[in-house]
Amino acid sequence: MLEGQLRRNTRQKRVILRSVEQLGCHPTAVQIYNTVRKVLPRTSLSTVYRNLGILVDQGKIRAVKGAGSEIHYDHNTGAHNHIECTVCGRVCDVHMDPVDIDTMNPETVSNFIVMEVRMNILGICPECAEQLEKEKLQ
Ligand SMILES: [Zn+2]
Ligand SMILES: [Zn+2]
Incomplete structure (x- = not known):
């Protein structure tokens, strides 16, 4: 090159x-x-x-x-979960402790060996909530 x-x-x-x-x-x-x-x-x-x-x-x-x-x-590569807006698709961080794999009961996970925990949290972001509120008033 x-x-x-x-x-x-x-x-x-x-x-x-x-x-x-x-x-x-x-x-x-x-x-x-x-x-x-x-x-x-x-x-x-x-x-x-x-x-x-x-x-x-x-x-x-x-x-x-x-x-x-x-x-x-x-850009944050540390372990954390995300919440996604179902209206605009924006993804933000969830500020809570990640699920601890070591403390999981095998029966809770159908005796699987857990490799990774991915949580999908969906919601409506503040901007979209405000917009929806405005539309309701019209
Ligand atoms: Zn949104
Ligand atoms: Zn993130």
């Missing part, structure tokens, strides 16, 4: 990682793409997808699958 190309790739990856951090509340690839394009206008969506995949593999970010088909990206 040419040195210039390599430098450009490194820069793209850095800007993509920074965008995930700046956008905070678990952005999708398209949201990250729109932010990256403000800094590096020639970046393609496929480049963003590819780099997000690399960053996930490197453990720098985490991919969070919502109820829909879209994947959200999280």
Whole structure:
């Protein structure tokens, strides 16, 4: 690979990682793409997808699958759960202790060996709740 190309790739990856951090509340690839394009206008969506995949593999970010088909990206790679808005699809963090696998009773989990706990909490975010409230008053 040419040195210039390599430098450009490194820069793209850095800007993509920074965008995930700046956008905070678990952005999708398209949201990250729109932010990256403000800094590096020639970046393609496929480049963003590819780099997000690399960053996930490197453990720098985490991919969070919502109820829909879209994947959200999280700069917080520590163990925590998520809540998803059923109206706008936004994903936010749940601030409570993760379920402790070691204290689980085997019968509760049909004698499975538990590898990972993924909780799916769905709700309505404050912005959507406010919007729904306004619509009700009209
Ligand atoms: Zn919402
Ligand atoms: Zn999160």
